[in-house]
Amino acid sequence: MKNYFKQINHMKNLIIASTSTIHGSGYLEYLLPTLENHFENCNTILFIPYARPGGMTHDEYTSRVQEAFAKINKKVIGLHEFENPTEAIEKAEGIFTGGGNTFLLVTQLYQNNVMEVLSNAIENGTPYLGSSAGSNITGISMQTTNDMPIIYPPSFKTLGAIPFNLNPHYLDADLQSKHMGETRETRIKEFHAFNSTPVLGLREGSWLDVKGDAIILKGALTARLFLQNQNPEELNPETDLNYLGKI
Amino acid sequence: MKNYFKQINHMKNLIIASTSTIHGSGYLEYLLPTLENHFENCNTILFIPYARPGGMTHDEYTSRVQEAFAKINKKVIGLHEFENPTEAIEKAEGIFTGGGNTFLLVTQLYQNNVMEVLSNAIENGTPYLGSSAGSNITGISMQTTNDMPIIYPPSFKTLGAIPFNLNPHYLDADLQSKHMGETRETRIKEFHAFNSTPVLGLREGSWLDVKGDAIILKGALTARLFLQNQNPEELNPETDLNYLGKI
Numbered sequence: 001m002k003n004y005f006k007q008i009n010h011m012k013n014l015i016i017a018s019t020s021t022i023h024g025s026g027y028l029e030y031l032l033p034t035l036e037n038h039f040e041n042c043n044t045i046l047f048i049p050y051a052r053p054g055g056m057t058h059d060e061y062t063s064r065v066q067e068a069f070a071k072i073n074k075k076v077i078g079l080h081e082f083e084n085p086t087e088a089i090e091k092a093e094g095i096f097t098g099g100g101n102t103f104l105l106v107t108q109l110y111q112n113n114v115m116e117v118l119s120n121a122i123e124n125g126t127p128y129l130g131s132s133a134g135s136n137i138t139g140i141s142m143q144t145t146n147d148m149p150i151i152y153p154p155s156f157k158t159l160g161a162i163p164f165n166l167n168p169h170y171l172d173a174d175l176q177s178k179h180m181g182e183t184r185e186t187r188i189k190e191f192h193a194f195n196s197t198p199v200l201g202l203r204e205g206s207w208l209d210v211k212g213d214a215i216i217l218k219g220a221l222t223a224r225l226f227l228q229n230q231n232p233e234e235l236n237p238e239t240d241l242n243y244l245g246k247i
Numbered sequence: 248m249k250n251y252f253k254q255i256n257h258m259k260n261l262i263i264a265s266t267s268t269i270h271g272s273g274y275l276e277y278l279l280p281t282l283e284n285h286f287e288n289c290n291t292i293l294f295i296p297y298a299r300p301g302g303m304t305h306d307e308y309t310s311r312v313q314e315a316f317a318k319i320n321k322k323v324i325g326l327h328e329f330e331n332p333t334e335a336i337e338k339a340e341g342i343f344t345g346g347g348n349t350f351l352l353v354t355q356l357y358q359n360n361v362m363e364v365l366s367n368a369i370e371n372g373t374p375y376l377g378s379s380a381g382s383n384i385t386g387i388s389m390q391t392t393n394d395m396p397i398i399y400p401p402s403f404k405t406l407g408a409i410p411f412n413l414n415p416h417y418l419d420a421d422l423q424s425k426h427m428g429e430t431r432e433t434r435i436k437e438f439h440a441f442n443s444t445p446v447l448g449l450r451e452g453s454w455l456d457v458k459g460d461a462i463i464l465k466g467a468l469t470a471r472l473f474l475q476n477q478n479p480e481e482l483n484p485e486t487d488l489n490y491l492g493k494i
């Protein structure tokens with residue numbers, strides 16, 4: 001049944017989350033009901049641990065994810081455990097790319113020659129979950145990441161599974177702050193001084209539910225949309241962002 | 248007299264500031280007394296506007312800097328006004344690289360083939376001022392910048408005028424925050440999972456005064472030093488950071 005489903009249904013199927021963890025809650029906890037549904041046809045989820053936050057090991061990171069997914073009775077295997085990562089991705093029932101450092105994640109995806117393989121798996125309908133850095137890479141480029149360039153990637157180009165860029169963990173300017181460093185909004189405006197790609201600031205607790213051509217904003221919060229040479233706009237939950245690919 | 252000074256004195260001579268502007272004060276205002284002394288032998292300062300914050304034009308940015316330096320009777324010419332940027336840097340009496348986006352700054356320095364020229368000018372004793380992005384590039388690499396990767400530079404390697412990396416606008420973690428994005432300290436620790444270069448978190452209002460081999464922390468605040476596999480350490484003003492090149 002599962003293979004039959006995969007063969008006839010090539011619709012894109014992604015959950016793209018701003019963060020793995022919301023304040024005061026466990027790892028992935030707020031998303032588990034959504035994920036139970038998202039991965040309903042999967043027994044095992046392939047985990048891509050490359051972004052490994054704080055430099056933790058791939059094994060440590062995979063253990064953390066195994067613990068979370070055990071709550072919805074899913075097995076998790078780390079991509080680093082396979083000799084042939086291409087084959088592992090091609091055969092995966094479902095895929096999760098965790099957060100951490102986006103520069104590191106993108107570097108490792110290129111070094112292991114799996115950026116395109118991953119893109120194809122997503123295009124072919126393999127259910128995908130991204131959080132933070134793992135969400136960043138679903139955009140056209142990683143150029144609106146918040147992360148530090150701790151390693152030099154061969155390219156900033158990413159999966160392009162959605163027709164715009166993301167800024168996960170989007171943070172509104174603190175109007176009381178005496179800090180003179182750039183706000184998130186200023187940084188995204190700088191991006192638009194040189195790039196025309198739309199950018200969605202996705203606040204913690206928000207995610208995108210991509211099913212085929214529909215790209216629906218989920219969660220309780222609005223998201224902040226930045227278009228080149230336009231004032232930013234707040235989008236309500238349930239907005240379909242598909243139109244951003246047509247402007 | 249000025250040329251004579253330049254010929255016999257090849258001591259490095261830099262002011263490396265965390266920020267151009269502190270809260271509630273004008274552009275470069277808090278630094279002007281220091282700069283009057285720093286640039287005492289210069290009539291004209293060459294300004295490198297490549298990082299242009301918020302995508303402002305090179306001309307706009309240069310005007311802002313001209314206004315600030317007029318208060319200490321210095322002329323300012325933008326590097327973009329010269330046909331031959333290499334010659335402009337080699338002949339400069341003094342150089343200021345302003346803040347903005349470090350990825351953009353580094354990209355343009357490489358594209359215009361002046362990274363090495365600028366490094367040589369600094370080694371030869373041309374007085375240099377950097378603020379924010381312009382300070383970032385005095386380190387070994389730009390890999391501890393806070394900026395967004397809005398453009399892909401040919402390399403992350405920078406001037407190496409000091410034997411460590413900087414994190415300008417260093418910001419302490421807000422312990423009250425419910426935001427789950429990484430703190431500055433977490434990001435620097437991630438850098439140290441892959442790199443051994445020391446990192447100095449330079450708070451707004453602090454600067455480094457480099458004279459020959461001495462690298463003295465100035466301003467009223469402590470700075471936070473991060474060494475690989477060690478706990479961060481607070482350094483007092485007047486500390487000489489020269490020893491970081493020997494560890």
